[in-house]
Amino acid sequence: MTEFAVRFWGVRGSIAVPGADTVRYGGNTPCVEMQAGGQRLIFDGGTGLRVLGKTLVATKNIQAHLFFSHSHWDHIQGFPFFTPAYIAGNCFHIYGPVTYNGYSIKQSLSNQMVDPNFPVPLQIMQADLHFHDLQAGEKITLGEVTVETGSLNHPNYALGFRVTWRGKTVVYASDTEHYPDRLDRSLVHLARDADILIYDANYTEEEYHHPVTPRQGWGHSTWQAGVQVAGAAQVKQLVLFHHDASHDDPFLDQIEAQVQQILPNSVLAREGMVLQLS
Template sequence: MSNIELSDSHHVKQTTSSNDPVGEFSVEFWGVRGLIPTPSTNTSRYGGNTACVEMRVAGKRLIFDGGTGLRILGRSWLKLNGPLIAHLFFTNSQSNRIQGFPFFSPAFVGENCFHIYGTAASNGASIKQSLCDQMLQPHFPYPLQVMQADLQFNNLTSGSKVTLDDVTIETALINQNQRSAGYRVSWNNYSVAYMTDLYQGANEIDLGCIRELIEGVDLLIANATYTPPTAHNHESPDLLWKTALNLADGAGVKRLVISHHHPDDHDDFLDSVQTEVKNAFTQALLAREGLILSVVGGN
């Protein structure tokens, strides 16, 4: 039973798309960059779009974060037949997590339905308010109300659990300062954790929430530890990923994917980080746009 706070809009029955065979559990990366989009010839191999990850599990479509990668994902969905039902989970309301939402084409199609989830921002704004505000003048020419799809907003609190048939999404605040949520998606004894606001020096409360969500997961998606912009450099690349790797190692995580690459991290540098990470943990890799991983079977 879910303890989310549902919006006043009517419920839409969850259906399984004929394009997604029941039993599939896969992860696709549509945006892997943190902070700000970085399109350039030096980021073409890993990608320059900000955070967006799609999970297809038991015929359901789950999206985590709505950075500029969400625009690319949306365009790919326009090729699908029939009404779309999907669930969008936001880790926080910072610009790099929500900036693709105004350009999410399927949200402008009336027959589609999107369930949108998020925690309150540091200023108390709900996820609905945060998404609405970025689409107001002078930031954007059209308000959220021009989207014709059925948008159902759900306010999460730390410890919330969303149940979609036999798929469970658990939530916890993993970064109190940023009011950032982490997620664990479970189905049929398989699980994926999405943790993209890890930071050095996390307090015991945050660490406890993180460990609980990542314990024994088949796949952990985490950020390379962020540092203040003035301190970012390429002299000690191991400092960027050791927090995630140490947490994964201590929690019995089977595979680790490091995402949310810093805007200054060009392809050649990320190649060097990839080598270091693989040497430390053979079941770890860096995320690239277009990367697809199967949770069932481990490919």
């Protein structure tokens, strides 16, 4: 394999919003797949994970690594509908942070699959599941691929991921809030010299600072802050992600036009979009 491919299966934040107003950017919640060096890495398990699973059902003996940034519902709600996890012979290594109240990623995934939330428990899954608790600063080596972790500014703790293969790097930083008076140096370090930075731009600055319903402290950022982080980290391409449920296609078109006036090669993430690094 001579390419590093990034595919977006879900790009929406908070809640899935399918419908006529979200056709072009998509309505599924977060799920990003990366393939490099013979490894399949999946980041977050929102409703986009169900769609990814449908494409993998016919594949036998799947080996993949599933990284959860955190266990808020929009990032785990696709896991119970991930069909390959129910098929014997498949193998998934599942990684995620422990919550502040002590729940492991296995506990968080299990808790949403118990009565009255779901009809069958996690234990009914027939694939070989290996769970790994992660902390910021850890590095995972998967053949030629390395995955570094860094802390994000989000309620109840979240992780960002830096994936590197043969000198090419993609950083996944969903669900993080910028600081009002300074750059997040931890995030700038995680994103240093990255080829692609996938960044949470849930709000506009106008929404974030709204006089009646401000969004400060909600754990999400703006495209303007993403531009600042990308510049400080010398990122080659900024990809804005985790679109707000209320932002329809025309609204997102406007945001993309604005950011491209500053960083011409920046894009807003769309379901089905594939970025390739040679």
